[in-house]
Amino acid sequence: MKKNFFIVSFFIFIVPNICLSYSNDPKQFITEIVNEAKQILVASNTKEFKTKKLSEMALKTVDIKGVGYYSLGKYRKQLNEEELNQYHELFEKYFLKSFTSRLSDYSDPKIEVLSAEIINEKYTIVRSLLLATDKKPEVKIDWRVYTKNPDKPLIRDLIIEGLSLARTQKEEFTSVIETNNGDVKKLFISLKKFVEK
Numbered sequence: 001m002k003k004n005f006f007i008v009s010f011f012i013f014i015v016p017n018i019c020l021s022y023s024n025d026p027k028q029f030i031t032e033i034v035n036e037a038k039q040i041l042v043a044s045n046t047k048e049f050k051t052k053k054l055s056e057m058a059l060k061t062v063d064i065k066g067v068g069y070y071s072l073g074k075y076r077k078q079l080n081e082e083e084l085n086q087y088h089e090l091f092e093k094y095f096l097k098s099f100t101s102r103l104s105d106y107s108d109p110k111i112e113v114l115s116a117e118i119i120n121e122k123y124t125i126v127r128s129l130l131l132a133t134d135k136k137p138e139v140k141i142d143w144r145v146y147t148k149n150p151d152k153p154l155i156r157d158l159i160i161e162g163l164s165l166a167r168t169q170k171e172e173f174t175s176v177i178e179t180n181n182g183d184v185k186k187l188f189i190s191l192k193k194f195v196e197k
Helices: 003-011 026-040 047-061 064-078 081-103 165-179 184-196
Strands: 111-118 123-130 139-146 154-160
Touching (some): 026 047, 026 139, 047 081, 064 154, 064 165, 064 184, 081 184, 165 184
Antiparallel strands (some): 111 123, 123 139, 139 154
């Protein structure tokens, strides 16, 4: 997968930890995320500061557990409760390290939030645009906001120019497991190696 896709994709999962609470309106929620992200990813902030804040923010506004379980797919049924807890811990560390390692060098993103479409009572799609620069074209970004708890929306997925980040990750995890004859523990080992390197 291309580096630019990762940069755009993982950027979208960040949200700054400056305000005490966020709107329960999905469009406003994403707008607040985008606006506050600009305060974190300014060029004058250190890489360490960005990494710390990105991790804190993602833990508050991304449904990391839900994304992780979706990424595991049908293989989730093979795991007992203890193994699921182990997977959740590994996936959270994997997720946080993945996007912070790529975003800490990213500065001054410009995203315009355009509209929101209620899909059902559980999901709203918020449409936005990563504005073009001298070096990069504009990128269409759809945020899949989980609204089962209407008072606390959470980001569940991003669709970058029609490509679902969650689905892509699920396909990658499935490939690792199937390459190892359906052994889910091989995925655990792969995630742990990534986290520890």
